Amino acid sequence: MTENPQTSPDAPAEAHCPSCGRFVGPYATCPYCGAKQQGRIPVNVVKIAALLLATVGLLALWWIARTAEIPAVTAADAGGTLNMAYVQITGHVARSLSYDPVSGYLAFWVEDGTGEVRVSAYRDVTESLLAAGKIPALGDAVTVAGTLRIREDYVALTLNVPEHLALTRPEPFKLKAGELTVLDEGLRVRLAGEVRRVLVPYPGMTLITLRDDTGEVVIAVSEVITTLTGALPEIAEGQGITVAGTVSLYKDTPQIVPADVADIQLGPRPVVAAAAARALDALTAEDAGMLVEVQGRVVRLEGFNGGVKATLDDGQAQALVLLWDSVYGALESPTALDVGADIVVQGEVSVYQDELEIVPESARDIRIVTPAPEIAWLEVGALRPSDAGRVVRLRGVLDQPEGFSAGVKVLLNDGTGKITVLLWNNLVTSLPQHPAAGQQIEVVGVVEEYRGELELIPRSVLDWRVSE
Amino acid sequence: MLELLLWALVGAVGASALALIPALHIYNVAGFILLLSPTLAAWLAPEQMAFLFLGMITGYAMLNTIPSIFLSAPDDSTVFIVLPGQKYLLQRRGYEAVVLTGIGGLGGLAALLLLTPVASRVLPVVREILRPHMTWILWTIIAYMLLSEWPKGTDRKPAGWARWWDGWKSLTAGLATFLLSGLLGFIMMYRSLVPVEVAYQNLLPAFVGLFAVPWVIQNLLARVELPPQHICRNVDAPWSAIFQGTAAGVLGGLFAAFFPVVTGGIGGFLAGHATAQRDERAFVISQGASKIVYYVGGFLLYFVPGLHLTRGGMAWMISTRYSPYTPDRYYWATAAVLLAGVVTFLLSLGLTRVVIALTQRVSYRLISLVTLGILLLVVLGMTGPGGLAVCAVATGIGLIPVLWGSRRMNAMGVLLLPIALNMAGVGDSVARVLGLL
Numbered sequence: 001m002t003e004n005p006q007t008s009p010d011a012p013a014e015a016h017c018p019s020c021g022r023f024v025g026p027y028a029t030c031p032y033c034g035a036k037q038q039g040r041i042p043v044n045v046v047k048i049a050a051l052l053l054a055t056v057g058l059l060a061l062w063w064i065a066r067t068a069e070i071p072a073v074t075a076a077d078a079g080g081t082l083n084m085a086y087v088q089i090t091g092h093v094a095r096s097l098s099y100d101p102v103s104g105y106l107a108f109w110v111e112d113g114t115g116e117v118r119v120s121a122y123r124d125v126t127e128s129l130l131a132a133g134k135i136p137a138l139g140d141a142v143t144v145a146g147t148l149r150i151r152e153d154y155v156a157l158t159l160n161v162p163e164h165l166a167l168t169r170p171e172p173f174k175l176k177a178g179e180l181t182v183l184d185e186g187l188r189v190r191l192a193g194e195v196r197r198v199l200v201p202y203p204g205m206t207l208i209t210l211r212d213d214t215g216e217v218v219i220a221v222s223e224v225i226t227t228l229t230g231a232l233p234e235i236a237e238g239q240g241i242t243v244a245g246t247v248s249l250y251k252d253t254p255q256i257v258p259a260d261v262a263d264i265q266l267g268p269r270p271v272v273a274a275a276a277a278r279a280l281d282a283l284t285a286e287d288a289g290m291l292v293e294v295q296g297r298v299v300r301l302e303g304f305n306g307g308v309k310a311t312l313d314d315g316q317a318q319a320l321v322l323l324w325d326s327v328y329g330a331l332e333s334p335t336a337l338d339v340g341a342d343i344v345v346q347g348e349v350s351v352y353q354d355e356l357e358i359v360p361e362s363a364r365d366i367r368i369v370t371p372a373p374e375i376a377w378l379e380v381g382a383l384r385p386s387d388a389g390r391v392v393r394l395r396g397v398l399d400q401p402e403g404f405s406a407g408v409k410v411l412l413n414d415g416t417g418k419i420t421v422l423l424w425n426n427l428v429t430s431l432p433q434h435p436a437a438g439q440q441i442e443v444v445g446v447v448e449e450y451r452g453e454l455e456l457i458p459r460s461v462l463d464w465r466v467s468e
Numbered sequence: 469m470l471e472l473l474l475w476a477l478v479g480a481v482g483a484s485a486l487a488l489i490p491a492l493h494i495y496n497v498a499g500f501i502l503l504l505s506p507t508l509a510a511w512l513a514p515e516q517m518a519f520l521f522l523g524m525i526t527g528y529a530m531l532n533t534i535p536s537i538f539l540s541a542p543d544d545s546t547v548f549i550v551l552p553g554q555k556y557l558l559q560r561r562g563y564e565a566v567v568l569t570g571i572g573g574l575g576g577l578a579a580l581l582l583l584t585p586v587a588s589r590v591l592p593v594v595r596e597i598l599r600p601h602m603t604w605i606l607w608t609i610i611a612y613m614l615l616s617e618w619p620k621g622t623d624r625k626p627a628g629w630a631r632w633w634d635g636w637k638s639l640t641a642g643l644a645t646f647l648l649s650g651l652l653g654f655i656m657m658y659r660s661l662v663p664v665e666v667a668y669q670n671l672l673p674a675f676v677g678l679f680a681v682p683w684v685i686q687n688l689l690a691r692v693e694l695p696p697q698h699i700c701r702n703v704d705a706p707w708s709a710i711f712q713g714t715a716a717g718v719l720g721g722l723f724a725a726f727f728p729v730v731t732g733g734i735g736g737f738l739a740g741h742a743t744a745q746r747d748e749r750a751f752v753i754s755q756g757a758s759k760i761v762y763y764v765g766g767f768l769l770y771f772v773p774g775l776h777l778t779r780g781g782m783a784w785m786i787s788t789r790y791s792p793y794t795p796d797r798y799y800w801a802t803a804a805v806l807l808a809g810v811v812t813f814l815l816s817l818g819l820t821r822v823v824i825a826l827t828q829r830v831s832y833r834l835i836s837l838v839t840l841g842i843l844l845l846v847v848l849g850m851t852g853p854g855g856l857a858v859c860a861v862a863t864g865i866g867l868i869p870v871l872w873g874s875r876r877m878n879a880m881g882v883l884l885l886p887i888a889l890n891m892a893g894v895g896d897s898v899a900r901v902l903g904l905l
Contacts, residue, residue, distance in 0.1 A: 046689060047871050053864020054648050061861050062651070065659035066903040073664065080502050080788035085667030086658060124893050148667070150788040152514070161896050161905050 075115030088145040128162035137259030139246030141168040178214025180254040240267035281317035303459035305426035330363035338372035381416030440467040479523025480808035487531035490839035494528035495781040514790035526808035529763035533569040572756025575714030577809040603891040617642040641872035650885025658904040661854030673855035677862025678879040687836040713753025721761025732762030771801040
């Protein structure tokens with residue numbers, strides 16, 4: 001049985017009429033004796049106050065909110081307690097964009113000096129940004145406002161309003177490829193030169209190598225850029241190219257990332273100033289990375305895994321010219337570049353094991369002024385220890401080849417004598433036909449003496465010809 | 469691993485005590501812990517904090533029924549418990565109401581346990597299926613909420629405007645509450661007056677103002693008197709009512725937990741209507757189940773492998789510190805909430821007696837005044853004067869349904885309206901028209 005609260009003797013005094021003592025609850029006037037209850041707030045007053053708060057108060061809040069600035073924070077400030085805050089961040093785009101054309105998701109990273117924030121936009125906002133041509137790019141100065149999302153391992157900001165993204169693209173500095181260093185990361189630059197290579201390492205990425213008279217640099221054009229700003233035009237090697245973009249680093253090597261495909265201007269074959277002609281004795285390790293032109297006579301040619309090295313002598317000094325197989329093989333007449341040839345080479349200076357090398361990028365960088373003299377045929381029986389170091393041409397029939405850890409040895413018999421021909425592994429694997437007993441061959445090589453015996457060492461696959 | 473369970477137990481016991489403080493939401497407590505986390509880092513690792521929060525949310529979800537029923541201090545997920553709870557209270561059966569809600573809570577935990585083996589396979593699929601339909605579902609919920617607030621006059625007023633107003637005032641109040649709270653939501657979302665440093669508690673003043681303060685004011689106005697309460701040794705609930713209530717509550721709770729913006733209150737409301745419950749016992753049980761599944765299940769979604777869904781304030785807060793990467797963490801999290809749930813259910817029986825004793829010794833008016841003081845202190849302390857101003861305005865809006873007899877749930881417009889408009893792609897346009905951009 002429930003006790004009627006109206007008759008409860010334990011009821012608090014304020015719920016009872018001070019005049020008649022009966023329970024009055026929330027009434028302002030006692031329904032029994034008509035006495036006014038003191039200290040009561042009439043419900044109507046509460047109603048009016050509620051309405052005023054809900055309307056006038058809300059209008060006041062609205063007015064204050066309209067005039068309030070969006071608070072600016074830094075990436076370092078963005079801790080867990082700022083989760084879901086609507087804030088503004090100022091910095092620059094520090095990494096390339098991500099864009100998914102299917103979902104309309106666009107994201108980029110903003111760096112403000114204290115850290116990085118990943119800014120994301122979803123379909124509607126992305127569409128508005130694209131329609132307004134507001135496409136952020138690496139290096140752009142950015143002020144962006146949105147909702148902060150603090151995650152365990154990164155800070156994200158969702159851009160809800162297209163107008164809350166302000167972009168400023170800095171004017172590019174005119175630079176040469178050889179002047180770029182890691183310190184230029186984030187700098188917007190403009191370069192002009194010649195297209196040396198166009199490479200697609202994987203679908204969605206095109207690497208264009210630009211070369212000017214100081215060096216070369218790669219222009220990285222990702223699928224995101226082409227999707228957002230248009231397809232790349234047909235680019236041919238040797239074409240003139242001008243590009244504006246931001247310097248980014250790929251494995252500590254500067255590369256250029258354009259903001260827009262339109263930032264890549266192509267022209268006819270460029271008038272690229274030739275690389276500075278340099279005497280070999282003027283080259284130093286400090287020239288590493290520079291593009292130079294050198295001239296001299298080939299005094300030695302030796303093979304290595306992947307190409308040949310020509311020792312160039314200009315009368316004052318010597319330097320190595322490193323010719324990759326792709327370059328050497330692409331020469332109009334590779335055998336013309338041999339000992340005794342006079343050549344002009346344009347290439348990048350590099351230092352390998354404390355030795356200066358000039359590395360031409362393509363066969364077009366090599367001009368053979370005087371071809372190497374024809375190497376005379378010799379008979380094996382005529383070879384003497386004093387011929388060591390000489391490049392000679394022999395022919396004969398092979399005995400049974402004998403493999404060893406670093407290559408293959410095989411006796412060559414021309415009827416006047418026998419000599420061991422030593423083929424290093426890199427050469428053996430490159431030969432179109434593996435050496436075999438009974439093969440009749442013509443071979444060019446350097447004569448060497450090893451444990452009192454003469455050996456012939458071919459330098460490249462071009463030194464080895466199997467007679468039909 | 470046992471250490472993690474221990475942290476969950478610590479959280480559950482701590483939250484059980486804190487849940488008795490009227491209108492103090494566990495999210496506020498978790499917020500304080502998050503605020504102190506750099507200091508606590510030496511002995512509270514992020515994963516331990518996650519399990520502490522699991523225990524806290526379980527304890528809170530199980531025990532916040534007590535202040536809701538005895539002190540009429542609900543949050544947005546317990547507004548539906550208050551009215552039937554008050555009825556039980558005035559029948560001296562407040563203790564029984566708490567037990568029935570607790571039974572519902574245990575049923576909700578059992579449902580979460582049953583879901584564990586299949587959650588990682590089923591829920592990601594469900595999410596993918598629902599993802600493109602979120603917007604219209606949300607608008608349907610809003611429409612249902614508003615349309616189901618049909619005219620309910622007494623037909624005793626004289627014909628004409630007076631009778632019209634008598635019939636339509638609750639409907640008008642409901643619409644006004646929804647729109648005004650929605651406008652407040654826009655302000656909070658785009659240009660909040662809450663300091664940016666405590667943005668994670670951005671909605672605290674609005675929720676306190678919309679749901680908690682109006683109840684306290686109502687208590688102060690109504691001069692409620694609590695009859696002595698009966699501590700029952702058994703509850704009036706057949707197995708059919710328990711099963712029906714639990715099933716309905718789990719349904720509503722799961723919907724609320726899984727669906728963004730929908731809170732436990734709305735989930736319970738939908739589940740109640742969907743299952744057409746007329747049995748008050750089943751209804752009270754369903755609210756207990758819905759509340760547990762909404763709060764605890766929602767947080768557990770963060771641990772589900774392959775889903776990793778951030779739902780509810782607790783998940784949002786811990787997501788800044790911790791991400792569960794391995795499936796075994798989900799199983800441990802389920803074990804933690806089961807342990808915490810059972811312990812806090814047992815605790816609720818004892819703590820209800822404590823509260824009954826308190827309410828019979830201390831004036832209800834005094835408790836209401838202290839509650840109001842605590843609420844205002846929490847709002848001021850956490851969000852400063854700006855938050856207090858928001859709380860005041862929200863109180864005005866929250867009082868409209870109280871004073872004109874409509875559903876308090878309409879105040880959920882604070883979240884529903886801006887987010888539903890955003891999901892429809894017009895939120896920014898509305899904010900622009902409002903001058904908030």
